[in-house]
Structure formats: C-alpha cells, structure tokens
Amino acid sequence: MTQLYDEIERYALVRNGCQELNLSDSVLRQCMEKLRAQIDLGLNPSTREQASVKCYNTYVQDLPTGKEKGQFLALDLGGTNFRVLLITLNGRHFDMQSKIYVVPKEIMLGPGEVLFDHIASCLESFALQHRVAKKNLPLGFTFSFPLNQVGLKSGILTRWTKGFNCANTVGEDVVQMLAKALAKRDTIKIDVVAILNDTTGTLMSCAWKNHNCKVGVILGTGSNACYVEKIKNVIGFDGDTSKPHVIINTEWGAFGDHGELDFIRTPYDKEIDKHSVNPGKQLHEKMISDVPGRVGQTSHHQVHQRQSIIWRSNQPQTSRAMELPH
The missing domain is CATH 3.40.367.20 (Hexokinase; domain 1)
Incomplete structure (x- = not known):
C-alpha cells in the first residue's frame, strides 16, 4: 500500500x-x-x-509557377551549420546537390568579416568541386536572422540570434559583406541576386510544389x-504596386x-x-x-x-x- x-x-x-x-x-x-x-x-x-x-517587407511578390528552368546556387545560413546548394530546374523536375559546412564557435562570436570570409571560402570549394566556379551563376542567399530588407538584394542586419554575435555587422548590409568576401577570390564568379529569410525560402519552395501554399x-x-499579405494592408509599401501581394517576414x-x-x-x-x-x-x-x-x-x-x-x-x-x- x-x-x-x-x-x-x-x-x-x-x-x-x-x-x-x-x-x-x-x-x-x-x-x-x-x-x-x-x-x-x-x-x-x-x-x-x-x-x-x-x-518586414521581403520584396518577393511572385510565387513560383513550376515552369522555371536553369542552374542556380543557394546559400542557407541560419545556425551552427550552413548549407550550399546547386539546383537545376527543368519544369516540374529538379536536381539538387548540396553540402553542409560548420560554423565554428569562435567564428560565431568573432568579427563579421571573418564569418563572411569563411562562407566565401566554402562557396569557392563547393563551386570548384561541381565545376561551376566560372559560370557566374545567380545565388539566392537565405539569411535566417532578423533583417530589414530595403530591396530584393539588400538587407540590413538588425540583430543576431541563435548564439551568433559577430562584431561590426549589425546595421550593415549582409549582401554587400558577402559580395566583398567573394570578390577576394579570383577563382569564382557568383552573382548574389536575392536575399531572403528561411521562412520565405520555405514558402517559395513549397509553393513550387503546391500553388496554394501561402x-x-x-x-x-x-x-x-x-x-502572403495584400499590399493594401502594408502601409507605405514601396515595391511594385501593380502586383496585389507581397511576402511579409514577421520575425x-x-x-x-x-x-x-x-x-x-x-x-x-x-x-x-x-x-x-x-x-x-x-x-x-x-x-x-x-x-x-x-x-x-x-x-x-x-x-x-x-x-x-x-x-x-x-x-x-x-x-x-x-x-x-x-
């Protein structure tokens, strides 16, 4: 008992x-x-x-149609690891090659320049391995930290999260920091065409399969x-007003x-x-x-x-x- x-x-x-x-x-x-x-x-x-x-306004106003074609690079930074991808689209078919790289603790807490140099070095290694280093492929940069976007390819870091605290980065355009690091390497040509949050990337990739994803x-x-928000609800919207919607990154x-x-x-x-x-x-x-x-x-x-x-x-x-x- x-x-x-x-x-x-x-x-x-x-x-x-x-x-x-x-x-x-x-x-x-x-x-x-x-x-x-x-x-x-x-x-x-x-x-x-x-x-x-x-x-925040992401400036992304069009969802995928499923008819996209071509080769694209993607960089996904959002934690202690980041991923580099080579994606080939051909209508409803796709091929994806990817590799995961580690961000050491000392880099997570060190100068911002060191972080982006590390990322650029890994991008260089990946592009050389897959023989696309000189193709000047477009790259989409998924940056999963609070970001104030001022354009499709321009974003200002507002603060670090997830254990990162890199100096000389808050208030800076992270696309420019990545582009500067890439410019130091003569062996590769990469065009950073868009920056987006991982949530936006998730929505876009799912919408490629299911057009009802919002x-x-x-x-x-x-x-x-x-x-996906109606632009009439976004006060002072400064994107393309001929399109009715835009993706909003809530943070x-x-x-x-x-x-x-x-x-x-x-x-x-x-x-x-x-x-x-x-x-x-x-x-x-x-x-x-x-x-x-x-x-x-x-x-x-x-x-x-x-x-x-x-x-x-x-x-x-x-x-x-x-x-x-x-």
Whole structure:
C-alpha cells in the first residue's frame, strides 16, 4: 500500500509541475489576439518601432509557377551549420546537390568579416568541386536572422540570434559583406541576386510544389514565420504596386519581448532566458523552437529539487543527469 501511495504522490507532483506548461484554448486565443495586434503595428512604419513583431517587407511578390528552368546556387545560413546548394530546374523536375559546412564557435562570436570570409571560402570549394566556379551563376542567399530588407538584394542586419554575435555587422548590409568576401577570390564568379529569410525560402519552395501554399514557418534552432499579405494592408509599401501581394517576414521570434507573453511565461522559460546569450530577447522563439527540450530538463530538475521522492534513492544517475547545465 505504501508503494501505491508513493506512485500516486509521484504522479501528482509531476502532473502539478507540468500543469503550467499546458495552455488552454482560451489562453491560446489570447496569444493569437496579441500576435495579431503586434502584426498590425509591424505593418505600419510609423508604429513598427513599438511592435515586437516587425513584419518586414521581403520584396518577393511572385510565387513560383513550376515552369522555371536553369542552374542556380543557394546559400542557407541560419545556425551552427550552413548549407550550399546547386539546383537545376527543368519544369516540374529538379536536381539538387548540396553540402553542409560548420560554423565554428569562435567564428560565431568573432568579427563579421571573418564569418563572411569563411562562407566565401566554402562557396569557392563547393563551386570548384561541381565545376561551376566560372559560370557566374545567380545565388539566392537565405539569411535566417532578423533583417530589414530595403530591396530584393539588400538587407540590413538588425540583430543576431541563435548564439551568433559577430562584431561590426549589425546595421550593415549582409549582401554587400558577402559580395566583398567573394570578390577576394579570383577563382569564382557568383552573382548574389536575392536575399531572403528561411521562412520565405520555405514558402517559395513549397509553393513550387503546391500553388496554394501561402505561409512559411520555421521551427528549429530558432523560429519565425512569413505569409502572403495584400499590399493594401502594408502601409507605405514601396515595391511594385501593380502586383496585389507581397511576402511579409514577421520575425515573430521576438513576440513577447515587450511583455505580451508575460502572462504565460513559466519559471522554466525565465531560467532558460536568463542563461541565454541574449536575455530578454527572442522570448517567443525560446518558448517554441529547439528550447523546449531544455525547458523539460530544467522543469524536471526543479521538480526533483523540490521533492526528491520522484526519483528513487537507488537511481542516483538520474538525479545527476538532471543537474547537468542547460
């Protein structure tokens, strides 16, 4: 009987400890309404500064038709690894060659020039390997960090996320920084024709297969979303007004940075944020991206500290595991 009571008590402790992570439909609707309000602020340049969800214009106004042809390079930078791709399109058929490269920790935290030199070196190696170094192929640059685009091939970095913190880059045009690094290498000719967020790339690639796709969402090292918006809802739109739509990069990872999510943030969320490289920033991203695993570890550790009965005394390895730094 004592063993049964122990089991019941353990279950109750775990259930109660996890209860604040379980959001009701009404709470989720409150989150939805708060997000919509921030989107409306972000779509208007005069109120964007007040918005945690910036809603940047991507200048991408046409979705793929599925009839595109040719060879293209792509660079996808968005985390501790980045990917270089050679894509051949022929109508509804395609071929893709790719390679993943690592961004060492010291480069993630070093000067921006070193980061882009590293990327250019890897691009050079890839282009030479696939014998396209001198073809002057167009390159699409997927840059998965908060970016204020001022044109299809021009984007100003607003801040770093995902553990990056490269000096002399915030406020700079990252396309120009990449082009400058590529220009140092006489062995390759590459034309950077567009910069986009990974959410925009996700939407575009899915729309190539399914023309009804209108939203792109990323849940990985970070989190973000983009969607197709009517240009009449984008105040002061400075793109092609003859086209009815444009893709908006929401940058919703920062949702909550102005306190909108304080009513659902748990002690575990606050602990994760406290030990991050950017405390108080990207709060929504930290709540829904790859961080929940660390939230789980933190919550288990705190429950264990409050009541060690959850783990039997003959399982010391479990309690030690819960004490590992997150």
